[in-house]
Amino acid sequence: MYLKKPLWSEGTTTPKASAESDSNQPATAVSDLVNSLTTQRVYREVTLALRSGLRDVRAEFSFLRVRGLRSLLKFLRSVAESDSTINLFSQTQSLPELQVVPVLFQNSLKDAEDEIVRNLDHIFGVEPLKITSPASDSEVSLALRVLEGCCLLHPDSAVLAHQHKAIQVLMNILPTRGVIEQSACLDALIAIMLDSSANQMDFEAFHGIEEVAELIRDKQVDENLRLKCGEFLLLLIGHVNGRDRPPLATVHEDIRRLLGEKSASLIWAASQFGSTLDPEQRLTALHIQARRVIESLDLY
Known part of the structure; x- marks a missing residue:
């Protein structure tokens, strides 16, 4: 997401010389209109960036999920540049279809045991077996960075993380993955425990x-x-x-x-x-x- 200056905002600044009492009201009206249009435009960009990134993160192939995670991470860095975009991002996280944290735990941070084929019933049925490629080291590291960003920008994301047993998942990653993933895991742990008693209790329990x-x-x-x-x-x-x-x-x-x-x-x-x-x-x-x-x- 690139938060560029909208074209319609150019040339709308009223010179001080023309700021007479009889022109204050029109100038204010124009300014309010510009602010409203800007907010609507940025909200559309925020939702578009989220939908695009989440679509890739839900993909069956790791390279597509990595692409989606990189897009989301770049998006979160852009969001963090201003309070207004942080507020817009927080609004989107109240919509289930745009929530980032559940998608992370359902895909990139999913336990590998969930992918084990338990039986061969699909061979005798008409529905093909859906097999998802395992998460690569890069994918896990990026997912942890996205998780960290979401919790820092939107504290309620820590609540969503707790619902998906985040501490248990991260404590499984910490002793088993490489240095890059372990470092990202430690940063993510701090983010999800910040101001979250439930996650702190889980950290102690594990x-x-x-x-x-x-x-x-x-x-x-x-x-x-x-x-x-x-x-x-x-x-x-x-x-x-x-x-x-x-x-x-x-x-x-x-x-x-x-x-x-x-x-x-x-x-x-x-x-x-x-x-x-x-x-x-x-x-x-x-x-x-x-x-x-x-x-x-x-x-x-």
Whole structure:
């Protein structure tokens, strides 16, 4: 989706010299009309982009689903550029046929066991067996990025994710996929748990802290993934956790038990970073603090 300036909006700005009292009302009327037409145009672009992307994501072949996911990811990045388009996207997610999260879990993030042929009844029937190609690594990574974007732009998408057992699905992906998918999985976990007690409870129930701690402790794991785990723990403590209230009331104790007192104290102190920094500075601070967490673990 490309949010270009509409042709009809050109030349409608009223010069200050002509802004007399008797011309204020026509100028306001023209401005209201332009704003209304712009909103309608952008809404059509939003719905068209969603329908096109979701159609490909529902396809039987992985390469088509990858194309659809790339389109949706590009679309979400465009939506994030303004509050008005974010609001329009949120409106579309109240319509079942345009909801993104359910399609992700029904296709790209679907359990491979769902594709196992249980019987051969189709051989003796008239209906052909529909076989869907398994999700590639690239497809899973893109689907996780789209899931992350949806939950960050539209918090109610986390509710839809919970309905599709998102935490269970992601906790199955984390220990079994490659570094790229694992990194995307950690980012998606933060997004779906943010302000979502239900997903936080599921994360605790599926021993999510233990899985992340196992990765960050293992020196054989890719260094970038270990850093991503460090960032995950910092964000979990600093932004997701309910600050000693359920459902993650024991998260500090869990980290202390799994990573040791020194590393746990460092994570807690470092998680309070950046409240007065701009986004770029906060990101830099996050990387630095995650590096310190890894170094504290490697010393022992």
